Amino acid sequence: MSIIEVKDLNFFYGRFQALKNINLSIDERKITGLIGPSGCGKTTFLRSLNRMNDLIEDVHIQGRVLIDGVDIYDQGTDLQKLRKKVGMVFQRPNPFPLSVFDNVVYGLRVHGVLDKNTIEDRLQWSLKCVQLWNELKDRLEVNALSLSGEQQQRLCIARLIAIEPEILLMDEPCSALDLIATARIEDLMRELKKQYTIVIVTHNMQQAARVSDFTGYFLLGELIEFGETDQIFTNPADSRTEDYITGRFG
Amino acid sequence: MTRLERNEKLTRLALLLVAFSAVSILLVITIFIFSEGTPVMFRYGLQKFLFGLDWFPLEKSYGLLPMIIGSLFVTAGALIIGIPFGLACAIVLTEFSSKRLRRLLKPIIELLAGIPSVVYGFMGVVILVPFIRDNLGGPGLSVLAASIILGIMILPTVISISIDSLEAVPRSYREGSIALGATRWQTTRMVMFPAAKSGIIASIILGMGRAIGETMAVIMIAGNAAIIPRSLLDPVRTLTSNIALEMGYAAGEHREALFATGVILFIIIMVLNTIANLTSKRRTP
Numbered sequence: 001m002s003i004i005e006v007k008d009l010n011f012f013y014g015r016f017q018a019l020k021n022i023n024l025s026i027d028e029r030k031i032t033g034l035i036g037p038s039g040c041g042k043t044t045f046l047r048s049l050n051r052m053n054d055l056i057e058d059v060h061i062q063g064r065v066l067i068d069g070v071d072i073y074d075q076g077t078d079l080q081k082l083r084k085k086v087g088m089v090f091q092r093p094n095p096f097p098l099s100v101f102d103n104v105v106y107g108l109r110v111h112g113v114l115d116k117n118t119i120e121d122r123l124q125w126s127l128k129c130v131q132l133w134n135e136l137k138d139r140l141e142v143n144a145l146s147l148s149g150e151q152q153q154r155l156c157i158a159r160l161i162a163i164e165p166e167i168l169l170m171d172e173p174c175s176a177l178d179l180i181a182t183a184r185i186e187d188l189m190r191e192l193k194k195q196y197t198i199v200i201v202t203h204n205m206q207q208a209a210r211v212s213d214f215t216g217y218f219l220l221g222e223l224i225e226f227g228e229t230d231q232i233f234t235n236p237a238d239s240r241t242e243d244y245i246t247g248r249f250g
Numbered sequence: 251m252t253r254l255e256r257n258e259k260l261t262r263l264a265l266l267l268v269a270f271s272a273v274s275i276l277l278v279i280t281i282f283i284f285s286e287g288t289p290v291m292f293r294y295g296l297q298k299f300l301f302g303l304d305w306f307p308l309e310k311s312y313g314l315l316p317m318i319i320g321s322l323f324v325t326a327g328a329l330i331i332g333i334p335f336g337l338a339c340a341i342v343l344t345e346f347s348s349k350r351l352r353r354l355l356k357p358i359i360e361l362l363a364g365i366p367s368v369v370y371g372f373m374g375v376v377i378l379v380p381f382i383r384d385n386l387g388g389p390g391l392s393v394l395a396a397s398i399i400l401g402i403m404i405l406p407t408v409i410s411i412s413i414d415s416l417e418a419v420p421r422s423y424r425e426g427s428i429a430l431g432a433t434r435w436q437t438t439r440m441v442m443f444p445a446a447k448s449g450i451i452a453s454i455i456l457g458m459g460r461a462i463g464e465t466m467a468v469i470m471i472a473g474n475a476a477i478i479p480r481s482l483l484d485p486v487r488t489l490t491s492n493i494a495l496e497m498g499y500a501a502g503e504h505r506e507a508l509f510a511t512g513v514i515l516f517i518i519i520m521v522l523n524t525i526a527n528l529t530s531k532r533r534t535p
Contacts, residue, residue, distance in 0.1 A: 050429065052425070052428070052429060055425070055428060057348060057349065079431075080431040080432070080433060081431070082431075083428065083429055083430060083431035084430070084431040087429065087430070088429040090422065090425065090426065090429075092422065094420070094422035094423060094425065094426040095426075096423055096426065096427070096441050096445075097423070097444075097445050098441075098444075106427070106430060106432075106440070107430040107431065107432075109440070110427075110430060110431060110432040110433075110436050110440070111431060156426070159430065160430070163430065163431070
């Protein structure tokens with residue numbers, strides 16, 4: 001059951017074409033991994049899914065991105081609603097310079113949820129989901145910037161799920177973390193996929209192999225191959241994919 | 251010692267001397283003002299000096315209160331006008347405009363800080379004062395006129411430093427907020443502005459320092475009557491104007507009293523600058 005359908009996506013930074021004719025379907029409640037060498041366009045692609053590229057000046061996009069059947073690039077798309085539904089976790093954790101409490105409930109406040117009880121409930125629930133509740137329940141007023149890198153990244157994820165998105169976009173979420181923290185975040189992802197669709201961009205091929213159900217290989221702005229992770233990693237159809245996977249290049 | 255080491259030492263010595271002389275000039279000025287001004291304050295009576303209502307130096311009456319209040323009113327007025335406009339401008343230029351626009355406008359705004367105060371005063375006398383006199387009443391030379399012109403004069407300071415503070419806030423905060431579905435204004439209000447707060451407060455305090463120290467423009471448009479103003483349309487005299495107006499012909503104790511005015515001014519400005527330094531250092535990590 002595909003929740004995101006990308007049709008003939010072309011993306012330009014000014015004159016430079018970063019994405020060439022991307023066609024892709026992303027299935028619901030699965031983890032889809034996007035791999036490829038630096039500069040291949042995978043982050044650009046990810047950011048196209050929640051229109052975060054709109055923040056950059058002089059970008060042009062052609063093609064369609066359908067989420068739940070609706071093209072998010074239509075005129076009159078409600079961007080606030082889109083980003084509530086499609087959330088993003090960044091490479092370097094970016095909690096706000098506010099308390100843990102204010103961070104987690106930020107999204108709720110932004111979207112007009114003011115009822116105290118709802119706020120308390122969602123706070124507890126989302127911190128429990130990322131396994132930060134026990135550690136932080138007595139320290140909700142501490143500044144989020146005083147937490148460790150892994151805690152900050154978990155907090156960012158909690159902040160996201162507090163507003164009940166459907167899709168989580170993760171842009172190399174573990175690249176700023178050590179091996180053990182990475183393993184724990186990957187466990188968290190496996191838990192989260194029971195409820196959310198996850199699209200993860202990663203530099204780390206082994207991570208994609210470990211964690212994702214489907215994998216797409218990007219090279220120089222093109223989607224070279226896309227399919228079930230097992231198949232991509234054991235029996236890639238395209239020789240370019242094989243070259244990358246075996247480390248012959250990349 | 252090698253030649254290189256010797257040159258290094260000489261250079262360091264030379265720089266130290268230069269730095270020392272700069273600091274010592276400031277020190278000398280400070281000591282001079284205080285030594286000329288403090289005796290008369292205590293001789294006349296500190297309380298009478300600070301709270302006396304009558305400034306008639308030729309009759310030995312040195313009540314400074316009207317001028318203290320004058321400075322405070324006019325500075326407050328400048329802040330009431332300068333802060334909202336200045337902050338709004340800074341916010342629009344950082345959060346709601348393109349980089350190109352900002353790169354064009356910011357240097358122009360900073361250039362405005364270079365306009366001599368006498369030119370501001372001139373504009374005030376020729377345009378603002380008659381306007382106030384004809385449409386609002388009073389002599390035109392007033393608290394209102396001074397507040398408006400001073401408010402405009404501190405805009406470059408407030409805007410420029412506030413823009414720097416806002417730009418110093420990591421972009422990742424803005425991205426994180428937008429990615430959660432916040433609008434640009436929500437992001438500014440809930441994240442960017444609080445994060446830039448200490449820098450913005452510093453800019454306001456520096457603007458305040460400029461307003462309170464301004465002399466030329468104020469002399470030209472404030473009216474210079476040494477009375478406590480009862481309305482915005484009344485004329486007023488500030489501490490700075492007090493010194494500038496009378497220093498040319500003051501002698502003896504009168505002259506000392508003007509130095510004492512300088513002492514009071516000095517203390518007020520030092521306090522403001524210290525607060526500015528403390529506030530801007532207390533940044534969140």
